[in-house]
Amino acid sequence: MDTDTTTRFLDDHLYKIQSLIEDPNSYLQLLVIAVIYLLAFVMAYKIRHSVGLTHNEPLESAHPLRKLGFRIGGILFPLLAILLLHVSKKAGETLEYTPWLIGTALAIAVLLFGNSLIRAFVQQTFAASLFRWVGLPILMLHLLGFLPTVIQALEEISLDVGNVSISAYGVARVLIFGSFLFWLGRTSNNFGKAVIRKQTSLDIPTKEVFSKLFEVGLFCIIVLLLLNIMGINLTTLAVFGGALGVGLGLGLQSIASNFISGIIILLDRSLTVGDFVELDDGQKGFVREFKMRYAVLETYDGKDILVNSSLH
Structure with missing residues (x-):
């Protein structure tokens, strides 16, 4: 971020502060903001205490959807504030005046919403710290309009290796979004498998089959998204898919065999959880x-044995 940009930013906000003091509409905007935040708080409070799903903290053994509903209750206040502030901002623009103060309050509400999401849904301490100290500053730069400038500065820092140009922005993008996708994939996988295993209408083998298929499908989606973020053209990649598939098939045939054998065992119900x-x-x-590739056996002395599914 260069000095001229910073100077323009400071001058612009000093001008806005002066306008805030001199313009009577600014006091009206402050009143609207106060009313909106109060209304959002009251509405969130009423909803949380009227709906048992969002009010009563669930037990550890509760259904995953029950836990999800309780966590959603923790983000109602900033979410409602964002919606009401957005409506007020659009109404102000329709009346042909610039509600920049409401826009500032909207940006603050978005940051509060992001922090509430982290507090409600990110349970791992490291991941929560990463989102707060990396994700929220990036969101703030976006709201302030500085993110394009930062991206441009990072793109100028590059290293050429043959015909490949590696920029600081490309590396940062892969690291940040790759970490986010890894966390999202792991969390979604645990949540999805927990929901499937809580379905009382399904027997144990069927639950395990759906859990495996869900895990594989989610893994494929995450890999495709990561390749897209890395800038790899999937169309070009498909050209080499045949040859690459043959090579992987020869090298990973035992893994594929174990996976398919595990699916067959579950489908024909020759073996299920609890069998000796x-x-x-x-x-x-x-x-x-x-x-995905093996079964876990627990011996009489409490030890776990991993058995490849193809060895049944």
């Missing part, structure tokens, strides 16, 4: 869990 199993080498245990 004795292996060829004499080890014995109960099936506790099915993973």
